[in-house]
Amino acid sequence: MCLLFVGTKGYTQSVITGKIFDENNRELSGATIIISTDSTSAILAYGISNEKGNFDIKLNSTSDSLFIKVSFIGYKTWAKTIENKTSQLSVQLTPSSEELKEVLIEAKIIEQRGDTLSFSVSAFKDQKDRVIADIIKKLPGIEMRPGGQIYYNGKPIQKYYIEGLDLLEGRYSLANENLAVDDVSKVEILENHQPIKVLDSLEFSERASLNIKLKKEITTSGTAEVGLGLAPLLWKAKITPMIFTKKRQAIVTYQSNNTGSDVSREIRDFSFDLSGNDFSIDKTNWLSIQKLSEPPFAQERWLDNNVHLGSVNFLQRIKEDVDLKVNLSYLNDAQTQQGSTQTRFFTPTDTINLIEKTNNDIFINTLQSKFTLEKNTEKNYLKNQLELNAFWDSQRGLIQQSDVTIHQNLNNPFTAIRNKLRVLKTLGKQLITFRSNIGYTHANQNLLVSPGQFEGILNKSEPYSEIEQILKTSHFFTNNSAGITKGLGKFTISPEIGFSIEKQQIDSDLFLNENNQISETDFKNRLDFVTSNLYFKNAFRFKSNDETWNLRLSTPLSLKSFKLDDENILVKRKIERLVFEPNFYVKKKLSAFLESSISAGLNYDFGEVQQLYYGFILTNYRNLQRYNAPIAQQVNQKYNGTLSYRNPLKRLFFSGSYSYTLANNNLLYSNQISENGANVLQAIEKDNFSNSNNFNLNGSKYFSKINTTLKLSANYSVTKREQLLNGNFVDVGNKNFRLSGSLDAEISSWLTVTYNGIFSVYETAFENAQPALPTGRIQQIKTNKHTVDAFFYLADNQYFSGGGEYYGNSLSEENANNYFVNFSYQYTFEKPKIDLNIGWNNILNTDEFVNAYTNEFSYVESRYQLRPSQVVASLKFSF
Structure with a gap:
């Protein structure tokens, strides 16, 4: 569950909870909930529904009322003004019948869904970048130390996945230094990640893991390099x-x-x-x-x-x-x-x-x-x-x-x-x-x-x-x-x-x-x-x-x-x-x-x-x-x-x-x-x-x-x-x-x-x-x-x-x-x-x-x- 809010000391705290359904009463995961004082004011808090459609948002505001807007791709936006107090809502979204003509989609640079933080590789890439290590070094919150070890928010990551699989068993510099940046769509940080599925609901983890999302379901690629130099005779080769x-x-x-x-x-x-x-x-x-x-x-x-x-x-x-x-x-x-x-x-x-x-x-x-x-x-x-x-x-x-x-x-x-x-x-x-x-x-x-x-x-x-x-x-x-x-x-x-x-x-x-x-x-x-x-x-x-x-x-x-x-x-x-x-x-x-x-x-x-x-x-x-x-x-x-x-x-x-x-x-x-x-x-x-x-x-x-x-x-x-x-x-x-x-x-x-x-x-x-x-x-x-x-x-x-x-x-x-x-x-x-x-x-x-x-x-x-x-x-x- 993702809980996101902004708090200010001295304000009264409200808790807005609820559940989001589609027209067939199926839970909707990933719906966006935005709370402001009215339809034109700045955002006070926001959240994203979890895999069961639930959301839970805490906020501090002196306003007497709150304006809540719920949106999901392919559905009409739901909006309502409610009293500023702890409330529980049930929101049902209906499909949108509007014809989309000209749509400009701006890729999100950093996206949060639950405990997963996604960084768009294309947003951070420039002309000189060739391997995924070039991107990871730039990402805010992530540090790559001189030896190659990756830290997130000051702690070393515990797992390095490629499409959810731990191929390298800790030797992840091999992927960082060789995986072409053009093959990668996102770098994901899995916060509080429990790598053992059977323990997921029993033992919490304070460690994060990193996952590489590729652009294609099947990726066959490789890199090669040959080089010669002088003073003295120099060479390098890599495949x-x-x-x-x-x-x-x-x-x-x-x-x-x-x-x-x-x-x-x-x-x-x-x-x-x-x-x-x-x-x-x-x-x-x-x-x-x-x-x-x-x-x-x-x-x-x-x-x-x-x-x-x-x-x-x-x-x-x-x-x-x-x-x-x-x-x-x-x-x-x-x-x-x-x-x-x-x-x-x-x-x-x-x-x-x-x-x-x-x-x-x-x-x-x-x-x-x-x-x-x-x-x-x-x-x-x-x-x-x-x-x-x-x-x-x-x-x-x-x-x-x-x-x-x-x-x-x-x-x-x-x-x-x-x-x-x-x-x-x-x-x-x-x-x-x-x-x-x-x-x-x-x-x-x-x-x-x-x-x-x-x-x-x-x-x-x-x-x-x-x-x-x-x-x-x-x-x-x-x-x-x-x-x-x-x-x-x-x-x-x-x-x-x-x-x-x-x-x-x-x-x-x-x-x-x-x-x-x-x-x-x-x-x-x-x-x-x-x-x-x-x-x-x-x-x-x-x-x-x-x-x-x-x-x-x-x-x-x-x-x-x-x-x-x-x-x-x-x-x-x-x-x-x-x-x-x-x-x-x-x-x-x-x-x-x-x-x-x-x-x-x-x-x-x-x-x-x-x-x-x-x-x-x-x-x-x-x-x-x-x-x-x-x-x-x-x-x-x-x-x-x-x-x-x-x-x-x-x-x-x-x-x-x-x-x-x-x-x-x-x-x-x-x-x-x-x-x-x-x-x-x-x-x-x-x-x-x-x-x-x-x-x-x-x-x-x-x-x-x-x-x-x-x-x-x-x-x-x-x-x-x-x-x-x-x-x-x-x-x-x-x-x-x-x-x-x-x-x-x-x-x-x-x-x-x-x-x-x-x-x-x-x-x-x-x-x-x-x-x-x-x-x-x-x-x-x-x-x-x-x-x-x-x-x-x-x-x-x-x-x-x-x-x-x-x-x-x-x-x-x-x-x-x-x-x-x-x-x-x-x-x-x-x-x-x-x-x-x-x-x-x-x-x-x-x-x-x-x-x-x-x-x-x-x-x-x-x-x-x-x-x-x-x-x-x-x-x-x-x-």
């Missing part, structure tokens, strides 16, 4: 055939380039599970070489790559509401990084400077796959998903310091398998639920560093030529639960009982090599860590009839057990805890356009295996760490409040939120930083705290008269945590302010302009140092990023664009300001439709970029060797 029907969908792609385009972004998985029962099979990088941090601009500026990507995504509807999906991808990439880093470590007693020149080669080989069987009906739900992933990655690096050259070599293979099953089945008036999640991962990593480091700890202060860290890890988990869901009027209860087991192993060894004599150190791990959890969850939900109130209270009770056994040092640890982790959420519709929500929760985090080992592990050439302490225990309190406003009539969207997190920990982490920048990380048993305050504001507005979308956002966060730095206890405080904005404006029929800008301030300070030491602000950095592009349309089939970029920071002594200029020209051949594009990037031939950032107790200034000025000509066509 992506696609098919979309009611029973079958497929996207297949092969891509390759050495132009710096990171095609791996198209297969990033943005899916997430809100149940909280998931174990991750994401790749864990225990060991690494020292890398340059990524700069804050497009990778085409700096990434030296040679990449190949193949991906097959196929969906077949076996029978009604039963889908079989296959998602496969293989990525092969060779990357080179060159640059330098100056790191300044701040401790309560000293400032330590480290300068490194870096030359890295990174080799990526990744195979990822998902096989999914899903049945989604109003009576039953079944989803079984099998994942198989394998990584064969390796890296090598060269670090040049003032007096030494350090060689690094890393082999980093990783494999994972997981099967997830979820079943929901109606049994009488109850809904029976079952979940199962079982998986296994294995890693065998090897890091070789020459010359050896940490002589004082590892080799009695004597230098040695080489150190080798060998690390093998395995991870097995299973989580199974069963429950029921039952509706009791406006209430729903969902008790669930389950049991999980997780077993993790670490086998690690440190070897020293001097004059080809390999010696084993005492720093090794033979760790077994087993956790079990017997839990009972109960969720209470309430939804009012008019959907103005939604409440959820979760009351999980868990008996957790942790057993740690290290046979190398004969250490055994065991703890058992009975924990209660309640979570409360309530959402209130203040008006048709305005809603608010608050949430509060308590949860317990216990030590992960990454924070439990007792023998030192060399994680990279200048980080040696261990956690020779009890099992970590952390108690977290989280509070959040959100206010959101969205008005399709005014094309205005706004959201604001505040969150507070307080964490109490039993372990404090000690960082001992030496003069050469080497850091020894250990854990000590000491109660401590950390807290954070976070404020967010997001707003966007579409100005239809000038075809312009304006987006603004602001974030301010304050965090504080206790640290032990070089033997001194100190509270480290961080403040971060970030302001960003974007503009997409159609200045005229021959000119459009886009702008993106970010301004941020990051500040770090020491407080309450023990023993008494100088405290206060130790570092503040201000950064700016601004990009402007202008597109000049010379004719219907050609345009050229020019753009500039500026990056600046307040800390760098040299090259604190960086500028880039780009140019491109595109000509479109109509038959066949082929785009010829010539792009000239980095016209100023800026060969170095300086980026600066700070974290809790260090300042890092990175210099990147950039790609030279380059020209690439490409042909793009559809088939």
Whole structure:
């Protein structure tokens, strides 16, 4: 049901409800109801009838009477003047007998029907737009972040559909970057979307999903691109055939380039599970070489790559509401990084400077796959998903310091398998639920560093030529639960009982090599860590009839057990805890356009295996760490409040939120930083705290008269945590302010302009140092990023664009300001439709970029060797 109204404080509120029928007493869905003071006055409120013909409109007005008009295509408009008080109406529409002669139909830019918000693609499209991502970036209320993830009103979308089907299982950038905009009619936002049909009336959802509506019922298309360039020899190639029907969908792609385009972004998985029962099979990088941090601009500026990507995504509807999906991808990439880093470590007693020149080669080989069987009906739900992933990655690096050259070599293979099953089945008036999640991962990593480091700890202060860290890890988990869901009027209860087991192993060894004599150190791990959890969850939900109130209270009770056994040092640890982790959420519709929500929760985090080992592990050439302490225990309190406003009539969207997190920990982490920048990380048993305050504001507005979308956002966060730095206890405080904005404006029929800008301030300070030491602000950095592009349309089939970029920071002594200029020209051949594009990037031939950032107790200034000025000509066509 769609409830839309405008309210003014101090006015008397009236509620107008009713039902709309046709001449045969059948309910009419989608009829428009408009309320004003008289037939010529401005609209006070409006609504749209739902699938049962009902409408419910609240409004505030001082007028004694109201003028109501009901319209529906093909029927005579119904109008009536009523008294301004709560009323219930029954409206019967009759077919229109008028002959339509000349009719001018203006497509609606943004249309609201119930919980579905539709954006007309043609209204936002201009001559330069080619794929649907170009449109989504412009839509008010929607944000596409640099990695490709889509947010609506400040929250990530939970599902991405094409014609109602979830083909890509979270890897939706593949569709965004390849689906031709000419094939799409609408982009729909499904607000409060419950993707499981059997739960639709039982469990409300505060998340939104996105659906792509195509122009044709059967769409067979594809895109292809080939390109060549100079400085040095450059190439790119891409072919992506696609098919979309009611029973079958497929996207297949092969891509390759050495132009710096990171095609791996198209297969990033943005899916997430809100149940909280998931174990991750994401790749864990225990060991690494020292890398340059990524700069804050497009990778085409700096990434030296040679990449190949193949991906097959196929969906077949076996029978009604039963889908079989296959998602496969293989990525092969060779990357080179060159640059330098100056790191300044701040401790309560000293400032330590480290300068490194870096030359890295990174080799990526990744195979990822998902096989999914899903049945989604109003009576039953079944989803079984099998994942198989394998990584064969390796890296090598060269670090040049003032007096030494350090060689690094890393082999980093990783494999994972997981099967997830979820079943929901109606049994009488109850809904029976079952979940199962079982998986296994294995890693065998090897890091070789020459010359050896940490002589004082590892080799009695004597230098040695080489150190080798060998690390093998395995991870097995299973989580199974069963429950029921039952509706009791406006209430729903969902008790669930389950049991999980997780077993993790670490086998690690440190070897020293001097004059080809390999010696084993005492720093090794033979760790077994087993956790079990017997839990009972109960969720209470309430939804009012008019959907103005939604409440959820979760009351999980868990008996957790942790057993740690290290046979190398004969250490055994065991703890058992009975924990209660309640979570409360309530959402209130203040008006048709305005809603608010608050949430509060308590949860317990216990030590992960990454924070439990007792023998030192060399994680990279200048980080040696261990956690020779009890099992970590952390108690977290989280509070959040959100206010959101969205008005399709005014094309205005706004959201604001505040969150507070307080964490109490039993372990404090000690960082001992030496003069050469080497850091020894250990854990000590000491109660401590950390807290954070976070404020967010997001707003966007579409100005239809000038075809312009304006987006603004602001974030301010304050965090504080206790640290032990070089033997001194100190509270480290961080403040971060970030302001960003974007503009997409159609200045005229021959000119459009886009702008993106970010301004941020990051500040770090020491407080309450023990023993008494100088405290206060130790570092503040201000950064700016601004990009402007202008597109000049010379004719219907050609345009050229020019753009500039500026990056600046307040800390760098040299090259604190960086500028880039780009140019491109595109000509479109109509038959066949082929785009010829010539792009000239980095016209100023800026060969170095300086980026600066700070974290809790260090300042890092990175210099990147950039790609030279380059020209690439490409042909793009559809088939």
